[in-house]
Amino acid sequence: MAGSAVAEAITPLYSAETIARRVETLAHDIAAGAGPDLLIVAVLKGSFIFAADLIRALHQQGLRPEIDFMFLGSYGMGTTGGAVKVLRDVEAELAGRDVVIVDDILDSGRTLHFAKDLLTTRGARSVKSCVLLDKDVAREVAVAADFIGFKCPPQFVVGYGMDLGNRYRELPFIGVVEG
Ligand code: IMP
Ligand code: MG
Numbered sequence: 346m347a348g349s350a351v352a353e354a355i356t357p358l359y360s361a362e363t364i365a366r367r368v369e370t371l372a373h374d375i376a377a378g379a380g381p382d383l384l385i386v387a388v389l390k391g392s393f394i395f396a397a398d399l400i401r402a403l404h405q406q407g408l409r410p411e412i413d414f415m416f417l418g419s420y421g422m423g424t425t426g427g428a429v430k431v432l433r434d435v436e437a438e439l440a441g442r443d444v445v446i447v448d449d450i451l452d453s454g455r456t457l458h459f460a461k462d463l464l465t466t467r468g469a470r471s472v473k474s475c476v477l478l479d480k481d482v483a484r485e486v487a488v489a490a491d492f493i494g495f496k497c498p499p500q501f502v503v504g505y506g507m508d509l510g511n512r513y514r515e516l517p518f519i520g521v522v523e524g
Pocket of ligand 2: 448
């Protein structure tokens with residue numbers, strides 16, 4: 346049988362239908378406060394599916410944003426600890442721009458804080474953030490997202506772009522990894 350050796354149990358948390366409805370609402374909310382020259386910066390890798398759906402929903406809301414990507418990782422390669430580093434930088438000119446950062450999960454807060462700080466330092470006029478999931482954990486760095494898809498329990502989740510060792514990103518739903 347085709348497939349991989351991975352065998353974690355994944356318990357569904359948010360279905361594809363629930364995510365799709367929420368993405369529509371997020372796009373509506375973002376569009377309500379957005380200027381005409383919006384720049385979306387998706388933080389790779391985990392946000393790629395969320396960002397792809399969100400920008401199409403933004404188009405439906407009448408926005409024509411510019412899209413760029415920023416690949417961030419952390420020193421140490423663990424899920425906790427370590428400073429954030431830029432693995433692939435944005436190419437867009439940031440001076441004077443209204444930016445919305447799109448990320449998958451707000452966990453310790455390090456990644457989002459780093460990204461906001463970097464884009465602000467480069468001269469962006471405004472830097473807002475939109476995260477798919479806001480994990481129910483104590484932040485290590487004080488940062489809040491402007492737009493939040495869903496609350497997330499303090500467990501490891503996968504699917505809809507999010508991974509465990511680069512697996513499970515293809516799942517159309519978000520699920521909790523058991524064990
Ligand atoms: P933070 O810097 O601790 O807020 O980390 C956020 C990043 O860690 C996210 O963008 C994810 O890439 C990753 N991450 C945190 N929790 C999870 C999880 O439960 N599943 C998959 N990735 C996660
Ligand atoms: Mg990430």
